[in-house]
Amino acid sequence: MKLRFVFESAECVAELGEELAPETVKAILRSLPIEAVANRWGDEIxxxxxxxxxxxxxxxxxxxxxxxxxxxxxxxxxxxxxxTPISDDKIRPASAVNVVGKIIGDPRVLKKVKDGERVFVSLIK
Known part of the structure; x- marks a missing residue:
């Protein structure tokens, strides 16, 4: 199952792994489509x-x-x-996160995204 993330300055596709966090993935799918405002925290959106x-x-x-x-x-x-700002030799979120998938291709395309950009998330059928 794949999600498309469309920002004003970039876009990417991610493969969801239901086996990684089944309840979390189900909750995300129930909430689609999503429209939100992106926040940057180092190299995390x-x-x-x-x-x-x-x-x-x-x-x-x-x-x-x-x-x-x-x-x-x-x-x-x-x-x-x-x-992120609290990373050392490892990438560290602000606190523990439920990993639900992986970006397909080069995730560094997201470096173009600025704080405050709109993001649209949809399921790719």
Whole structure:
């Protein structure tokens, strides 16, 4: 299952892994389509959603470039394409996130996205 993320200055596609976090993926799919405002935090983009999932599944404090995750405290989807302000030699989100998928192709295309850009998320059928 794939999601398309369209920003004003870039777009990407991600493959969802239902086996990674099944309840979180279901909650995201129920909330589609999503329209939100992107926030930058280093080389992470996150945006608040109406996704309602309070279950920590495959929750990680260290992620990889290209990971797509859900951050429970902020009800936010997160896209990682490099280090965050609290990263050392590993990429670290603000707190643990549920990893739900992976960006297909080069996630560094997201470096073009600026704070405050609109983002549209939809299912690719």
């Amino acid at each position: 996150y945006f608040e959603t109406n996704v309602d999932c309070r279950v920590a599944e495959n929750s990680r404090e260290i992620v990889e470039i290209g990971d797509v995750a859900y951050w429970i405290p902020g009800k936010a989807i997160c896209l990682f394409f490099g280090k």
